[in-house]
Amino acid sequence: MGAGPSSPSNDSDESDPPKTFDIALVGLKDAGKTSILNRLQRPEQPTGLPSLPQPAPTIGYISQEVPCGQHLLTLWDFSAETQADPGKLEYWNVHVFIFAIDASSPEHIPKAKDELWSLAEQIRKDSSIQAHPVLVVATKIDKLNGPPDLDEMSRALDIEGLVKRGRTIGLKGVSAATNEGMEGAMQWVLENVTHAHITQHDETKSAIMRYL
Ligand SMILES: Nc1nc2c(ncn2[C@@H]2O[C@H](COP(=O)(O)OP(=O)(O)OP(=O)(O)O)[C@@H](O)[C@H]2O)c(=O)[nH]1
Numbered sequence: 357m358g359a360g361p362s363s364p365s366n367d368s369d370e371s372d373p374p375k376t377f378d379i380a381l382v383g384l385k386d387a388g389k390t391s392i393l394n395r396l397q398r399p400e401q402p403t404g405l406p407s408l409p410q411p412a413p414t415i416g417y418i419s420q421e422v423p424c425g426q427h428l429l430t431l432w433d434f435s436a437e438t439q440a441d442p443g444k445l446e447y448w449n450v451h452v453f454i455f456a457i458d459a460s461s462p463e464h465i466p467k468a469k470d471e472l473w474s475l476a477e478q479i480r481k482d483s484s485i486q487a488h489p490v491l492v493v494a495t496k497i498d499k500l501n502g503p504p505d506l507d508e509m510s511r512a513l514d515i516e517g518l519v520k521r522g523r524t525i526g527l528k529g530v531s532a533a534t535n536e537g538m539e540g541a542m543q544w545v546l547e548n549v550t551h552a553h554i555t556q557h558d559e560t561k562s563a564i565m566r567y568l
């Protein structure tokens with residue numbers, strides 16, 4: 357553990373062209389979404405919760421640009437209430453979804469599974485985003501006694517079922533408090549957002565702009 361480098365730039369190929377893309381941070385209330393945003397904005401901040409701002413519950417959504425290596429990410433951190441309103445243009449106008457689940461509260465996993473599957477179903481039905489990747493992050497792993505059991509969480513969420521339905525989906529353990537796992541999670545995002553997703557997203561965006 358430790359602050360360590362949080363940017364995947366250290367490992368990425370120098371010739372990797374810079375990307376600009378949008379990420380939706382979704383998941384149940386209190387799952388740790390805003391803390392992930394805060395950690396990504398402060399990768400070099402000392403570890404431990406007092407070093408990160410204690411977030412107030414998010415109302416509506418927060419949007420922040422965060423440099424990630426040579427790339428620029430716009431993160432959309434949605435409250436649970438806002439997620440329940442899929443009419444929000446900003447919600448869908450992203451390249452990739454990060455779905456946060458509190459790994460230290462196993463009692464929330466059945467509800468999180470329902471929400472994850474419901475999200476995947478909504479994405480599947482929307483032709484402009486139906487191929488978009490989803491990264492599930494098991495958050496607050498610093499609160500566990502030992503490493504997170506991602507196999508067990510994968511079974512509980514039936515990740516295999518989503519893979520069988522064609523979803524590009526990953527599962528990573530992270531702690532916003534200690535920064536553990538954050539680099540691997542962002543590496544997954546960068547590796548799985550393909551040029552096709554970006555092109556498709558940009559075409560949708562310009563179609564929306566023309567319409568407006
Ligand atoms: N120990 C620990 N606590 C965390 C971590 N991430 C978040 N928390 C705590 O969990 C609580 C909820 O965190 P938030 O980041 O506000 O969660 P959220 O998903 O944005 O919550 P809403 O905006 O209300 O939906 C806060 O008390 C955080 O300090 C973590 O990595 N480790």
Ligand SMILES: [Mg+2]
Nearest residue numbers: 389390413414
């Ligand atoms: Mg929040």
